[in-house]
Amino acid sequence: MKHPITPEATYLNRRAFMRAGVVAATAVATGAIYRKFNRVSSGGAQTAQLADLLTPPATGPIAAASESSGFTVNEARTPFDAITHYNNFYEFSTDKEEVAEAAAKFDTSDWRVAIEGRAAKPRTFDLDDLLKISPPEERVYRMRCVEGWSMVIPWAGFSLSKLLERVEPLSGAKYAAFETLVDPKRMPGQRARVLSWPYVEGLRMDEAMHPLTLLASGLYGRALPPQDGAPLRLVVPWKYGFKGIKSIVKISLVETQPKTTWSDFAADEYGFYANVNPQVDHPRWSQATEQRIGESGRRKTLMFNGYAEQVASLYSSMDLRANY
Amino acid sequence: MKDTRFARFVVIVNGAVPLALLCWDAYRHQLGANPVNFAIRTTGMMTLILLPLSLLVTPVKKLTGWNWLFPFRRTLGLYAFFYACCHFTLFFGLDQSFDVSRTIGEMVKRPYLVVGSIGLLCLIPLALTSTKNAIKRLGSKRWQALHRLAYVAAVAGVVHYYMLVKADVRQPIAFAVVVTLLLGFRIVDAVRRRAARESKISAA
Numbered sequence: 001m002k003h004p005i006t007p008e009a010t011y012l013n014r015r016a017f018m019r020a021g022v023v024a025a026t027a028v029a030t031g032a033i034y035r036k037f038n039r040v041s042s043g044g045a046q047t048a049q050l051a052d053l054l055t056p057p058a059t060g061p062i063a064a065a066s067e068s069s070g071f072t073v074n075e076a077r078t079p080f081d082a083i084t085h086y087n088n089f090y091e092f093s094t095d096k097e098e099v100a101e102a103a104a105k106f107d108t109s110d111w112r113v114a115i116e117g118r119a120a121k122p123r124t125f126d127l128d129d130l131l132k133i134s135p136p137e138e139r140v141y142r143m144r145c146v147e148g149w150s151m152v153i154p155w156a157g158f159s160l161s162k163l164l165e166r167v168e169p170l171s172g173a174k175y176a177a178f179e180t181l182v183d184p185k186r187m188p189g190q191r192a193r194v195l196s197w198p199y200v201e202g203l204r205m206d207e208a209m210h211p212l213t214l215l216a217s218g219l220y221g222r223a224l225p226p227q228d229g230a231p232l233r234l235v236v237p238w239k240y241g242f243k244g245i246k247s248i249v250k251i252s253l254v255e256t257q258p259k260t261t262w263s264d265f266a267a268d269e270y271g272f273y274a275n276v277n278p279q280v281d282h283p284r285w286s287q288a289t290e291q292r293i294g295e296s297g298r299r300k301t302l303m304f305n306g307y308a309e310q311v312a313s314l315y316s317s318m319d320l321r322a323n324y
Numbered sequence: 325m326k327d328t329r330f331a332r333f334v335v336i337v338n339g340a341v342p343l344a345l346l347c348w349d350a351y352r353h354q355l356g357a358n359p360v361n362f363a364i365r366t367t368g369m370m371t372l373i374l375l376p377l378s379l380l381v382t383p384v385k386k387l388t389g390w391n392w393l394f395p396f397r398r399t400l401g402l403y404a405f406f407y408a409c410c411h412f413t414l415f416f417g418l419d420q421s422f423d424v425s426r427t428i429g430e431m432v433k434r435p436y437l438v439v440g441s442i443g444l445l446c447l448i449p450l451a452l453t454s455t456k457n458a459i460k461r462l463g464s465k466r467w468q469a470l471h472r473l474a475y476v477a478a479v480a481g482v483v484h485y486y487m488l489v490k491a492d493v494r495q496p497i498a499f500a501v502v503v504t505l506l507l508g509f510r511i512v513d514a515v516r517r518r519a520a521r522e523s524k525i526s527a528a
Contacts, residue, residue, distance in 0.1 A: 019330060023337050030341040038345070038366065040354045086357030094492035097356050147490070149358060194492045265491060284487065285434060293357050297421045 039097075047223040047230075053156055055138045055221075070212050070237070070310045072140045078151035080220045082293050087227045088145065089246055090194055091180065091187035099227045106186060106226035108247075113232060117177075117253035120168035127231055133166060134158035136218055141237035143244075144276045144305045146262075149291040155235055156218025161209040169205070169253050176208040177201075177258035178234060179250040187247075195261055201234065201245035202258035202272065206314055212237055212307060238307040240274045271324040275315065276305035280324050332395045339403040342370055343410070360418045367411040372485060372499050374404035375478045379506045386513065398454050401474065405447045408481075412444055436487035443480030446473040475510075478503045 006014075056066040066072040085100045092102040111127040136156040144150045164176070180199040184190040190197045207213060214235040217224055224230040229246025236243045242262050252258075262270035269283050278288045278301040289298035304311050315323075346366055349355050355362040378400035385393050420427040431437040450471055452458070459467045482503050486496035 023334055026334055026338050027341050030338045031345060034342045034345050038349070040349065082357035090491070096358075097362075149361070192492075192494075194494075284436060286430065291358065291360070291419070296360070296418065298419070 047225050049222055050136055050156055050218045052135045053138060053218070053221055054135055068309075070141075070307050071137070073142055073152060073306070075142070075152045076294070077140065077154055078293050083151060083153055083219060084225050084227055086293065088147075088241065089189075089227060089229070091189045091197075091199065091247070092227065093189050094194055100225075102188060103226035106230065108226070108231040111231050111249075113248060114250045115163070115167045115253075116250070118170040118173035118255065119253050120170060122167055130163065130232070131217055134162045138221070139214055139216075139235075141212075141214070141235060142305050142307075143235075143237065143241055144290060144301065146240040146242055146270065146274070146282065146287075148285060148287070148289070149293055150299075150301075150305075151293050154220055155214055155216040156221065156224075157214045157216035157235070159211050160213045160215045160234070161211065163215055163251075164208060164253075167253075172255045173253035174205055175254050175256065175258055176203050176205060177252045177254050178203075178245045178248055179252075180245055181247050181249045195265055199245060199261045200259055200264075201243055202260050203236065203243075204257075204314075205253075207236070210311065210314070212310055238276060238304040238311045240270075240276060242270065243274050273315075273320075273323050275320065275324075276301060277303060277320055277324065279303075280321055327392065328395050331392060332399050335396050335399040335403075339374070339399065339406075342366070343407075360414065364411060364414045364419065367407045367414060368481075368485070370407040371404050371411060372481050374400050374407060375474070375481060376499070376502050376506055378404055379474060379478060379503075383506065383509045383513075402451060402454055404477075405451045408444050408447055436484050439480050439487060440484035443477045443484060446477040446480065450474060450477075475507055478506070 056072060057063050063072070067074060086096050087099040087103075088096055089099045089103065092099045092106075108127075112124050113127065113130055114122075114124040116122045135158070137158060138154055138156055140152060140154045142150060143153050160176075178201045180197075181187065182190060182198040203213065214237075216229070216233050216235045217231060219225065219228055224233065229244070232248050233246040234244050234248065243260075257272060260270075260272055262274075263272055276287075281287050287301055290301045291298050302308070346355075346363060350359060350363065353359075378397050381393050381397040381400070385391060416422065416427050420430070431441055450473055453462060453467065453470060462470065482496060482499045485499065486493060489496055
């Protein structure tokens with residue numbers, strides 16, 4: 001009873017089956033390609049807990065003093081996972097969501113920081129010695145990125161002034177110039193010349209000595225994760241985030257205004273001062289509002305990122321539109 | 325006829341896959357630290373991928389003679405329009421909180437938004453005239469002329485992306501190269517056909 005020809009019903013069934021297979025296979029392939037480019041981020045490795053962290057109490061006179069000095073801001077803290085998986089750190093990747101993974105194995109052992117230039121006692125510190133200058137304090141700062149988003153970050157560290165005082169700046173020290181490590185083997189993003197390496201930043205001396213200017217070595221009570229600038233970074237809360245240079249290897253005290261990476265890249269878009277200012281727009285986008293990470297909608301950006309009371313006097317004689 | 329329908333169905337299913345995964349990740353809170361920005365960027369990226377894909381159909385068909393590719397063009401083009409609409413709606417709704425005056429103010433003031441808006445506006449008449457009936461009504465010649473707006477939209481899309489990138493222009497440049505090749509093919513093809521026509525006329 002064998003048919004030489006496949007019955008029509010069987011043929012159609014088989015065809016329907018094959019077609020379903022084609023649809024499923026192509027859809028899975030498309031999905032796989034989408035996933036390759038849009039990976040779901042994972043928790044990642046945890047860094048060590050900081051043993052000697054000084055945390056101000058939540059209430060009382062010390063808490064009030066901490067708030068009025070700007071050391072602690074009473075706003076919801078951005079989750080750790082967001083702070084460690086949304087990073088602008090071009091030395092590892094220009095994709096904010098890729099930095100954590102690209103930096104995961106960054107080796108910071110035997111880290112040294114050279115303090116040189118116009119100082120009576122210039123010196124190169126081993127990281128451990130440098131961190132012994134002062135116990136880390138918890139500082140909860142707003143962080144406003146020039147791209148128009150912001151976070152609230154509990155940093156750990158001490159005022160940069162404490163380090164600079166150790167080397168005894170001379171009267172010729174008008175500016176502090178900072179430099180990030182250059183090592184394309186450890187920082188794969190440096191293989192492409194997206195920016196000119198090393199990343200360099202600078203502050204006027206009075207800005208560098210301001211108590212709010214923080215040399216951070218930790219985050220959420222733990223050692224700084226690589227993607228956030230391990231082992232040592234700058235945090236200047238009233239300036240756009242790119243002023244907060246990461247993975248610092250050198251600080252020079254100099255007489256003239258130093259070159260800074262972003263203003264060197266596009267001087268009309270990024271200035272030396274880069275103070276957060278809702279009235280001075282970036283040439284391509286507004287700076288009046290910001291997207292606070294974790295919130296929906298946009299909130300108004302504050303003058304000097306909300307630190308006007310502490311820092312406005314530094315710029316009292318300056319035209320902030322010209323000196324953006 | 326039936327095979328054409330099946331081929332189109334495959335494209336329809338595949339075009340929906342990125343949207344489905346985007347929604348799934350959003351539902352599971354896995355769009356990263358800045359989900360709104362992620363969704364805006366991803367839908368924009370999908371437009372920049374689908375629009376060149378729709379422009380790829382004609383050259384490939386001409387080079388290979390694979391006529392079965394033809395129905396893909398409309399589906400891919402409509403998907404590009406669909407993702408561009410999602411892109412704009414997410415920007416307007418979630419980033420600008422449905423604030424009409426602020427959105428318009430931003431769109432007029434920011435060159436990259438002006439260029440992006442031009443691209444999106446170009447796609448609207450194309451989507452509206454994507455039916456067989458519309459081709460009949462307009463006539464093939466006029467319809468083809470109108471649908472050259474797709475080239476403007478593709479260029480506008482790439483320029484829009486290039487203008488908002490801060491420093492790493494590698495991706496927008498890659499898209500620009502692709503669009504240049506696709507438009508370059510059409511120019512070369514048009515010049516060749518004209519030359520062929522003229523030599524025919526002079527031969528006769």
